[in-house]
Amino acid sequence: MDISFALKKHLYKALSSVKQEYLKKSYKIDFVVEKPQIKEHGDYSSNIALQVSRGLNKNPEEIAKIIIKNLELPDFIKNVSFKKPGFINFFLSDQWLQENLKSILNKENNYSKKENFNKKIQVEFVSVNPTGNLHIGHARGAVIGSTLSNLLETQGFQVNREYYINDAGNQIDLFTESLYVRYMNLFNNNLPIPENGYEGKELEEIAEQIKSENYEKFTKISKKEALIHLKKIGIKQILNNIKNDLIELGVEYNSWFSEKSLIKSGEFKETINILKKKNLVFEKDGATWLDSKKLGDDKNNVLIKSDGGAPTYFATDIAYHKNKFLTRNFDTVIDIWGADHHGHIKRLSDALKALGIEKNRFVVILNQIVSLKTKSSMTKFSKRKGTSIPLKELIEEVGKDACRYNFLSKSPESQIEFDLDISKKKSNENPVFYVQYAHARMNSIIEKSKNFNFSKSTSNLKLLTHDSEIEIMKKLSEFPEILRFSSEKLEVHRLPQYTLELSQLLQKFYEECRVLPEKQEDYETSKSRLDLIKASKLILSETLSIMGMESPNKM
């Protein structure tokens, strides 16, 4: 059960009585139910009275009393109180918390899986050009995207995880040119890498591989023909590398969507035609333009280039998103982009609006660029120049879970300075190990408990009255709202925070309360405590699994 959601509903109901006395219908009420920072302020509290009294010329205390009087007390609340300047504070019932443990253990709560309400949502992330291997900077979007997808699934959405492959356009041509040079230079040529070409080491490796499979075959044909072959082989190999690196990071997709397929299928042309019919397209200087100014932009954008009629990235992206919304019918599309693409958001969403797609169906999460900190300076990652730490290396050195936890615990808009030396050195002190250690510790107790002869009768959860036991039960009861809240706000960084908080409580409990029995009269307490840590282990590992991380039983 989602406690704060339920409380909010109760408060709304009680509010109607206040309404009859004081409120005009038009008055908008915006209040929250939240967890206070100070224990004395209860387990939950609401500012409803303060919000209602605003502009009403009534004392918040008076409002609060009316609300409290008319409040139907739910079974999970043992006490409600008023506190100046106008807060209503709620205290959870211990008995309810104990009952709640049972439902966690019986999984009768559908603790995370809600019933399907048939909403299709797509999360598109990473979508890096297949022109080089992934590096640290890409890990951030990958981790956020995959976790967000898992999270949305717990809320009953049908989630599609997609990678958009930019396999058309001139970055690909540059890549192919660069690969061609690498290949040719293996045969005693000394060609320079083209200007703005790709200098990454992986191109050398691919060139070597092509050589070992095809020998000098592609040196014997025209450059034009060779490029066609190399492009195909190169893209395939790079995509393969990308896929494998992502799997190592715990990221898997439901679909891989090719940019080229939009051209082939005619959907690109169709999209342009729709825009033409809306009188939003014009020709100038040999190029085809979108009249973005009409849509509210301050400048127009090219759709089809003057040199040879190739579409721009912008143009195919409109077609791609038209495909998402109008062909595949996703209710909502979430794109996770690096912050360097933010200039693209407005013009794309304007174009989508012109296609009749409501604005709120298209959401972009921008994650700020990750920069690399070294002893002397900050280096920007560049795939083109090959100046970055490959994702593969990062995972090998730091580990998948530490890497995921690290990126997940920071909100996307924070600018991360990645210090590889510290990440490597301090890997043992990373909070991820603290959390996993708590899990392993609880498991170890559960394993050991199998050596004891506990009676088969159900445990008496009323015995769980110690402070640290109550605190754990409260934290567990928070889980559904953590999921709902993170999912509504699309904020995955609340999940690692939750695992840390729960782990802290478990470690404290471990110090203060012994679980396994030492003498006969301990057995009943032991049984109830075992249930407590079993439920905790379940929730902890559930959260870790949403975060794409392991829940080790041993470390």
Add this chain to the structure above:
RNA sequence: GCGCUUGUAGCUCAACGGAUAGAGCGCAGCCCUGCGAAGGCUGAGGUUGUGGGUUCGAUUCCCGCCAAGCGCGCCA
């Protein structure tokens, strides 16, 4: 120059307009003949970049300034 994002403890980051701004790391001290010390407890450490404004209440919203990152291509 214009636009977007950010500025919180020594470091990395939290805080749905709420009450005494919190964690991890690092630092100082204490705690294992008892379920895993990868742990627990205690402590030091903050004018939330800065100056105004709105509000019963501002780290949060608005405006100015300072600083950082990104963007302003017929690149993607």
